[in-house]
Amino acid sequence: MVSIKKIATDIGVSAATVSNALTGKGRVSEEMTARIRSRAQELGYRPNNLARALKTGQTGILGLVMPDLTNPLFPRIAQMLSIAAERRGLGILIGDSRGSADEQNEVLKRLVDRGVDGLLVVPQKGTSPEMNAVPLAIINTASDPRNTVSADHAGGGALIARHISDIGHRNVVILGGDPVSEVQQDRISGMQSAMRQEIRSSVLWGDAGVAEVAERVRAGATAVLTTSDLLALRVHSELTRAQFSVPRRVSLTGFDNMSLASVMHPTLTTVAQDVEAIADRAIEILTAMIRGQAHPDTGRTLPMRLVVRNSTSNPEI
Amino acid sequence: MVSIKKIATDIGVSAATVSNALTGKGRVSEEMTARIRSRAQELGYRPNNLARALKTGQTGILGLVMPDLTNPLFPRIAQMLSIAAERRGLGILIGDSRGSADEQNEVLKRLVDRGVDGLLVVPQKGTSPEMNAVPLAIINTASDPRNTVSADHAGGGALIARHISDIGHRNVVILGGDPVSEVQQDRISGMQSAMRQEIRSSVLWGDAGVAEVAERVRAGATAVLTTSDLLALRVHSELTRAQFSVPRRVSLTGFDNMSLASVMHPTLTTVAQDVEAIADRAIEILTAMIRGQAHPDTGRTLPMRLVVRNSTSNPEI
């Protein structure tokens, strides 16, 4: 490996001068800078980030902790984060917080031990990660607004509910996956708050809820609003089994606009998060915190977008 | 931050002794080791991995490069790799090789610059990553057997084809996503080689292929074998639109056993990769290479498993 010292002795100058020339920091003459730069180029010099990090205390690496990569939305977030980080010359070290909240904190510690400058966390449902060794940005939970970047889940719920309400439904079922998830709670309360007074709605949860949906439709519900596309797909199976046609007999909506939403039959009405914007803002806010600055967008949620497809229509009378 | 030196002066011993006591390397008395260990514990000492890495030349970090996280199988691989790595005390730095093969090589370089000890690569379709600075393990492409860990895609194709053939189909359509992908080619050639002589089969590709499937069924095909679950879902939409019932009129199979396979309607017959085993072996082989050893399993593929669900049945006659 070719080091700064090699270049130095090579040109006959001190290591400090080489460092200064390459980083443009100290005082080096134009001419010397040029000579050093070109020699570095020739030798194929690549700075040793470990040594640099040891000295400066900054690794240029962010830790990313996700609860469960099987949720298809998270990989998209991870990818966008990775792109946003790379654009700023930062790397991303991943940690998996499967299992308990304790495990989550363990992973955070491990990442800090590895020298990350900051942490990006999509928290386990219902947990609030703590770490004071380095700055920390939380993604996608609206609960803690200090350092959180999140889609406006409640707003998204409202969009869906207004759509359903606008096209004439008056008796709807809301289905959530897990009441522990604050995200899902936000989505549901958004739905509820946006529905006009005259609409009858009730909330079901989890596997039991999925099993009960057909019953509710039989009892008069004309629309099923779920908190995830995957849940919607499962409901669709149940409805098909029970011989209820979507959207003719019952309208169905998802959440998150995953790839399957445009590919299932019928295609699914849902709301989309602007994942790219979330990732970008998360990195922006975190790097600002690392620099010790406050970021103006901290705590503001990002709007969601209604995507109307073929799984919703007027209720038949 | 509490360093080794702090502990040293604290106890009144040299830094080297502390290092030896903590790592268990040099010669330190039982008693002194105990004292040092407990003091380190008290102070909450955490070794600085950067400093250690600088000296030893090993960071304990592996680079992971994936082509496209939107493919839902990759996140599962990433997660399993992350778990397998963590179990061995290793970290994973991610890089996204979206775009060209050039980009892929850029990412590899960046990771090496950051000091990774080795690289795990799921290559872009049709590319073969090169990097001689550090050991490199390739995942899921059978093309280059030296340092490759892969499911037995051809074997998986054979499993599916044999199943279809066993239950009586004699006229099948094979549908691939992209002929550039060697994985998909392997799957398809596996299907073809396992089908009995008397079976008529033809291969379609991509969007045009999806559009043509219904036509082929109308012309007498009774089964559609695809190279991915997502593709199968799209085909299912087309078939439904064309009023062909699955599996009554036509059987349909996917590949990879993604979560949607068990949740769509009808549930999808497919083949599963043992992702955990692949991840584990990949890490195992890579760490062996890093230690400079050869691993006995290098180049052997891992068997796939047939998962029969409701999308396949006897052809109606």
Place this chain on the structure above:
DNA sequence: CGAAGTTGATTAATCGTTAAATCAAGTGGG
């Protein structure tokens, strides 16, 4: 009892880079 070996610790160098302090030489001004 002296040579050789063992034990438990210390010293000093090093990994590659950065940064503050220092220094030599040239420049300009009064």
Place this chain on the structure above:
DNA sequence: CCCACTTGATTTAACGATTAATCAACTTCG
């Protein structure tokens, strides 16, 4: 012509660990 200032480079120390070499103090044994 001398003092103050600027420029361009060097020295030196440090970041936090590891490791080879060294050393003092005991053991052991012929």
